[in-house]
Amino acid sequence: MRVSVCLLLCSLVHGGGCREMDVAAIAGESVQLQPVTWTESWVKISWQVTLDSGKTYRLLTANKGEAPHLRSVLHFTSRVTFHPENLSLQIDPVNKSDRGLYALEITAAGGHVDCTSFRVSVFERVRQPNLTVFLDHAQHGQCNLTLSCAVPGADAVTYSWSRGSSPIPPDREQQLHGNQSLLRLVIDADSNETFYRCNASNRASWGENTVELKSVCSFPAPGTDDNPPDNTPTIPLWAIVAGGLGLLLLLLTVLFLLLFCKRQKKRRSCEGGDRPITIYEEVEDPRTRSNTNANARSRVVGNTIYAEINTKPQAPDFTVYAAVQKVQDAPARPRRPQMPRSSSPSHGHLYS
Numbered sequence: 271m272r273v274s275v276c277l278l279l280c281s282l283v284h285g286g287g288c289r290e291m292d293v294a295a296i297a298g299e300s301v302q303l304q305p306v307t308w309t310e311s312w313v314k315i316s317w318q319v320t321l322d323s324g325k326t327y328r329l330l331t332a333n334k335g336e337a338p339h340l341r342s343v344l345h346f347t348s349r350v351t352f353h354p355e356n357l358s359l360q361i362d363p364v365n366k367s368d369r370g371l372y373a374l375e376i377t378a379a380g381g382h383v384d385c386t387s388f389r390v391s392v393f394e395r396v397r398q399p400n401l402t403v404f405l406d407h408a409q410h411g412q413c414n415l416t417l418s419c420a421v422p423g424a425d426a427v428t429y430s431w432s433r434g435s436s437p438i439p440p441d442r443e444q445q446l447h448g449n450q451s452l453l454r455l456v457i458d459a460d461s462n463e464t465f466y467r468c469n470a471s472n473r474a475s476w477g478e479n480t481v482e483l484k485s486v487c488s489f490p491a492p493g494t495d496d497n498p499p500d501n502t503p504t505i506p507l508w509a510i511v512a513g514g515l516g517l518l519l520l521l522l523t524v525l526f527l528l529l530f531c532k533r534q535k536k537r538r539s540c541e542g543g544d545r546p547i548t549i550y551e552e553v554e555d556p557r558t559r560s561n562t563n564a565n566a567r568s569r570v571v572g573n574t575i576y577a578e579i580n581t582k583p584q585a586p587d588f589t590v591y592a593a594v595q596k597v598q599d600a601p602a603r604p605r606r607p608q609m610p611r612s613s614s615p616s617h618g619h620l621y622s
Contacts, residue, residue: 288373288385294473295364295392303372304358305386314377317352317359321345321370329359366392393474394424401468401479403486413457413487419468419479420450426472434463457487 295301315338317330327345330352332338338352345367351360357376361368369392376384399421406414421427429451431438444452449470457464464484470477 288387290371290387290389292473293388293390295361295368295390296395296474297366297392298363299395300360300362301364301390302353302358302360303374303388303390304353304356305374305376308357308376309378309384311379312357312376313379315357316375317372318375319370319372321368323367323370364390364392368392391473393426393472396421396424396427396470396472396475396477398477399429399468399470399479401481403481403483405486411459413459413483415455415457415483415486417453417455417466417468417481418450419453419470421470421477422449424449424470424472427470428472430469430471432467432469434465436463455483457483459487 289306291306293301293303313334315330315332316328318326318328320326325345327343328341329343329346329350330338330340332352332354338354340350340352343350346361349361349363351362352358353360357374359372359374369390372388372390374386374388376386378384399419402418402420404416404418406416417431419429419431427449429443429445430440431443431451431453438453442453444454446452451468451470453466453468455466461484465480465482467478467480
């Protein structure tokens with residue numbers, strides 16, 4: 271649905287009694303050219319245009335009481351409509367090539383001619399401007415930055431800035447070619463009003479955008495000039511969790527190995543420390559035994575057999591006792607070679 275747009279900016283009376291109005295239209299939309307006043311006793315009207323390209327066309331002529339005759343003009347094919355109730359001319363859609371001076375002549379019954387002309391200008395619609403913040407640096411409790419406001423594709427755009435609801439004087443901004451405006455600012459750390467608005471407009475439309483600078487500025491901590499950027503690499507959470515689980519698994523593995531080794535060592539110690547069970551057989555032999563050399567006698571006292579060995583009969587008081595115990599149900603073991611009996615004469619007793 272197209273919207274009729276007609277912005278009447280001024281009304282002047284020129285020589286010959288012709289009023290001129292400035293009309294700003296939006297390209298691709300509808301514009302309606304309508305006189306402010308007209309006489310009801312008109313008998314004839316006509317619409318004609320002189321485009322900025324230099325071409326002149328008579329668009330319409332009509333006599334009162336007759337059907338209006340809308341001329342076929344190739345430039346405005348199927349885009350021009352006449353409204354007899356208010357004598358207005360509508361162009362839908364209007365193009366930039368339609369710029370020019372449109373004139374309406376109204377002839378009254380007495381032959382008086384009333385003339386109204388419309389200076390039509392066509393502009394692209396101004397969309398919401400792009401508002402960009404360029405941060406220079408922050409030091410000593412102040413944030414230095416530059417704001418850029420631009421409307422790509424629009425023509426004849428004028429920019430204005432405001433802080434909160436207070437307009438900023440034009441000398442603070444810089445208009446650049448290419449539909450762009452720059453505003454350089456210094457924001458204090460304790461500043462309250464940090465909302466800045468850019469308004470972009472042309473004669474047919476306007477748009478605005480707002481930015482909050484408190485969140486943009488990163489002020490340094492007290493006692494320092496600058497806050498150096500933190501270049502410490504950020505460790506993701508999954509890496510921290512995985513590292514913790516790996517460390518826990520390693521600790522559990524080490525603990526298990528220690529317990530296992532301790533248990534195995536204890537088992538080997540128990541198996542190696544068990545002494546073989548020796549079963550002694552009681553020997554009940556009351557007889558006294560002697561060897562063939564008659565220099566040794568044996569006697570049984572309880573379960574122990576004592577053997578007396580006399581190496582030298584001349585040496586009294588030298589007695590060798592050998593205690594022999596029988597082992598029952600024990601595995602056979604090789605006998606130890608008997609030690610040669612000492613023949614050295616010494617007084618004492620030897621037990622084996």
